[in-house]
Amino acid sequence: MRAGPSQEDIRRHNLGALLRHVHLSGPISRAELTSRMGLNRSTIMALTSDLTAAGLVREELPRETGRAGRPSLVVRPESARVYVFAFDVGPDRIAVARVGLGGVILDRRVAARRRGPFELDELAGTLSGVARQMRRRTRADTVCVGVAAAVSGGVRKGDGVIRFGPNLLAEEVPFGEELGRRLGLGLPVSVGNDANLAALAEHSRGVGAGVRDLVYLHGDVGIGGGIIAGGHLLGGHEGYGGEVGHMVVNPGGRACGCGSRGCLEAEVGERALLESAGRLVGEQYGRDAVRAVVDAADRGDIVAQEALSRVGYWLGLGVSNLVNIFNPEMVIFGGVLREVYLGSAAQVRSQLALNAMAPQRERLRLRTSALADDATLVGAAELAFSNVLADPLEVLARAGG
Numbered sequence: 001m002r003a004g005p006s007q008e009d010i011r012r013h014n015l016g017a018l019l020r021h022v023h024l025s026g027p028i029s030r031a032e033l034t035s036r037m038g039l040n041r042s043t044i045m046a047l048t049s050d051l052t053a054a055g056l057v058r059e060e061l062p063r064e065t066g067r068a069g070r071p072s073l074v075v076r077p078e079s080a081r082v083y084v085f086a087f088d089v090g091p092d093r094i095a096v097a098r099v100g101l102g103g104v105i106l107d108r109r110v111a112a113r114r115r116g117p118f119e120l121d122e123l124a125g126t127l128s129g130v131a132r133q134m135r136r137r138t139r140a141d142t143v144c145v146g147v148a149a150a151v152s153g154g155v156r157k158g159d160g161v162i163r164f165g166p167n168l169l170a171e172e173v174p175f176g177e178e179l180g181r182r183l184g185l186g187l188p189v190s191v192g193n194d195a196n197l198a199a200l201a202e203h204s205r206g207v208g209a210g211v212r213d214l215v216y217l218h219g220d221v222g223i224g225g226g227i228i229a230g231g232h233l234l235g236g237h238e239g240y241g242g243e244v245g246h247m248v249v250n251p252g253g254r255a256c257g258c259g260s261r262g263c264l265e266a267e268v269g270e271r272a273l274l275e276s277a278g279r280l281v282g283e284q285y286g287r288d289a290v291r292a293v294v295d296a297a298d299r300g301d302i303v304a305q306e307a308l309s310r311v312g313y314w315l316g317l318g319v320s321n322l323v324n325i326f327n328p329e330m331v332i333f334g335g336v337l338r339e340v341y342l343g344s345a346a347q348v349r350s351q352l353a354l355n356a357m358a359p360q361r362e363r364l365r366l367r368t369s370a371l372a373d374d375a376t377l378v379g380a381a382e383l384a385f386s387n388v389l390a391d392p393l394e395v396l397a398r399a400g401g
């Protein structure tokens with residue numbers, strides 16, 4: 001017979017759950033924690049004093065309550081002391097941030113990059129160099145509890161090896177391992193697909209906060225996605241799930257980078273839009289080029305309007321398939337798809353009316369990303385915090401706190 005969870009297991013679980021509330025909600029009263037977690041007041045008090053002793057949270061009197069009686073203490077994250085490193089390697093930019101508990105961006109550096117493959121050595125060297133500079137500027141009592149990176153491409157579950165993507169020279173790039181070695185923090189580097197992590201970010205602290213079932217679509221050079229089902233990200237067997245950009249919507253259609261034809265990405269991606277709008281010239285690509293098409297359409301440019309309408313047709317078809325399969329409460333358009341959706345919402349909606357089944361469609365909400373360009377970086381930070389939220393004291397002990 002297997003024994004049930006011990007008192008210690010329960011305490012660890014509750015410590016993590018309490019820290020998660022403080023991390024995601026910000027300063028929160030003990031009374032509110034008591035009601036949200038369904039635990040009694042003395043348990044909440046014991047848990048908060050453990051987390052306070054560990055230096056993860058601090059308690060203080062609220063400023064004004066306006067109510068009579070003894071005010072409930074407010075628990076706030078120690079954002080300046082406990083932090084993670086988050087990295088974002090996109091097709092057009094790289095970003096490094098030091099993010100405090102509670103999701104506060106304490107320090108951030110963003111640099112544009114030229115499209116094309118990267119050299120692992122050079123990239124890991126640049127990223128770790130920036131992180132070291134940031135670390136030198138921190139106070140002596142700060143503690144790094146996690147590291148994670150968002151990359152455009154498919155990442156193998158478990159070891160952070162990038163298997164495919166627009167920026168790769170090799171078939172297997174041991175990105176997590178190399179970055180971890182160069183950082184020398186003694187911490188593993190978690191690596192995730194950028195669209196998956198952006199979905200997680202919107203679900204944790206963006207437009208999808210509190211939504212348990214959502215589909216997030218992310219556009220940059222290609223189209224990626226992340227599916228949150230029942231509050232969890234669907235990664236698939238080996239971590240490559242959620243590649244909604246390679247769902248075929250137009251058999252025999254435009255050639256796709258993956259080798260197939262008529263993928264959502266091939267019909268809706270940046271290249272398709274710019275080509276249809278007659279604007280695929282020279283170095284003019286990326287978000288600004290897409291925005292220029294949407295702006296031109298707004299001003300009455302017929303060619304731009306037709307290009308957006310064409311793209312909206314295929315986007316609506318793709319979204320209809322996803323809605324029928326996953327029955328999300330919300331579909332979120334992020335990255336450059338934010339602008340594309342805003343410029344083609346009528347076509348997307350009419351395709352949904354034609355192709356999505358009524359029960360799935362009736363209460364569906366279509367939204368644009370709240371975190372915008374920060375979604376992938378915020379998602380990497382959330383991934384980096386996941387260990388400390390699962391077992392705060394263990395992680396802190398390991399980090400030397």
Ligand SMILES: [Zn+2]
Nearest residue numbers: 246256258263
């Ligand atoms: Zn494809």
